[in-house]
Every structure is written in structure tokens, then in C-alpha cells.
Amino acid sequence: MEPTRRLDVAMARLTRAADYSRLSLVSAAAMAALGGPRGREAALRGLASVAVTATIVNALLKPLWRRRRPEASAEPVHKSIRVPMPASHSFPSGHTAAAFAFAASAGRAFPLAAVPLAALAAAVGYSRVHTGVHHAADVTVGAASGVALALLTDRAIDGGSSGAARRR
Numbered sequence: 001m002e003p004t005r006r007l008d009v010a011m012a013r014l015t016r017a018a019d020y021s022r023l024s025l026v027s028a029a030a031m032a033a034l035g036g037p038r039g040r041e042a043a044l045r046g047l048a049s050v051a052v053t054a055t056i057v058n059a060l061l062k063p064l065w066r067r068r069r070p071e072a073s074a075e076p077v078h079k080s081i082r083v084p085m086p087a088s089h090s091f092p093s094g095h096t097a098a099a100f101a102f103a104a105s106a107g108r109a110f111p112l113a114a115v116p117l118a119a120l121a122a123a124v125g126y127s128r129v130h131t132g133v134h135h136a137a138d139v140t141v142g143a144a145s146g147v148a149l150a151l152l153t154d155r156a157i158d159g160g161s162s163g164a165a166r167r168r
Contacts, residue, residue, distance in 0.1 A: 015127035018095045024102040046106030049150040053101035057094045067091035093134045093142030096125040100146030
């Protein structure tokens with residue numbers, strides 16, 4: 001298999017694995033099981049951020065902008081990269097927003113996981129563009145939305161304070 005096909009297959013698998021925030025759920029389970037009290041707190045905060053972000057992005061932002069998905073290319077796309085085209089609007093990317101929300105919130109609570117979670121979120125965002133279901137701007141705004149909503153969710157969990165004092 002040529003290198004481009006390998007990347008195509010990997011990105012198609014990754015983007016499908018991110019459906020319904022499954023990667024965040026698996027990450028949360030691993031952190032809760034292996035990370036002790038900090039890991040459990042990070043998992044809960046991350047999942048709370050995913051819930052808030054997915055609700056706001058999918059119920060409020062996508063219908064507000066109503067951007068169409070990328071057009072299918074006139075050139076045939078190799079079957080290894082095909083993923084079902086979502087029926088929802090394109091802007092912003094909900095998959096990317098949820099992945100970055102989880103990474104931002106869980107990573108703040110459990111810094112050891114911050115870099116791997118951010119890398120996974122970035123890979124999810126790239127996979128959405130690579131597989132042709134999002135424009136690059138959808139992913140960029142999705143990432144920013146996810147981080148912003150994670151910070152707001154963390155702040156709400158902490159009762160409006162910065163939360164740094166409570167996590168120490």
C-alpha cells in the first residue's frame with residue numbers, strides 16, 4: 001500500500017472513531033482507571049466540556065451559520081478514504097470542537113495528559129478535512145470553540161473562580 005493510501009485509511013478510521021465523542025469516552029475511561037483522583041477529575045471535567053460543547057455547537061452554532069459541506073470532488077475518491085457525508089451543516093466542526101473541549105478541560109486538570117490529548121484533538125480535526133467532510137475553516141473555528149467552551153465549563157464547575165486553587 002502506498003504511503004498516501006496508508007494516510008487515507010488512517011484518517012478515515014480516525015474520523016469514524018471520533019463519531020459520538022468515542023475517543024473522548026475511551027480517553028476518559030483510561031484516565032479514570034489509571035490516573036487516580038486527578039485522572040477521575042480530569043475525565044469528569046473533560047466529559048462535561050464535551051457535553052456543553054457538543055450541545056452548543058450542534059444545536060446553536062451549526063444552524064446559525066448553515067454552511068454547506070464541501071462538494072464531492074469530480075475525481076473519484078479512493079474507497080479507503082470514503083466516510084459518510086454528515087447531514088448536518090459544516091460550520092463549525094462538531095467533532096473537532098468536542099475533541100478540543102475534552103483535551104483542554106481534561107488536560108488542565110491532568111497536565112500529564114495535556115499534550116497527547118491535544119495531539120489527538122488536532123489529528124481528529126485534520127482527519128475531518130482529509131476525508132472531505134469539512135473545510136479547513138470549519139475545523140479551525142471548531143478547535144477555538146471547543147477550547148473556549150471548555151474554559152467556560154471549567155469556570156462554571158469551579159463556581160466562577162479560575163479553578164487553579166481548587167485543583168492544587
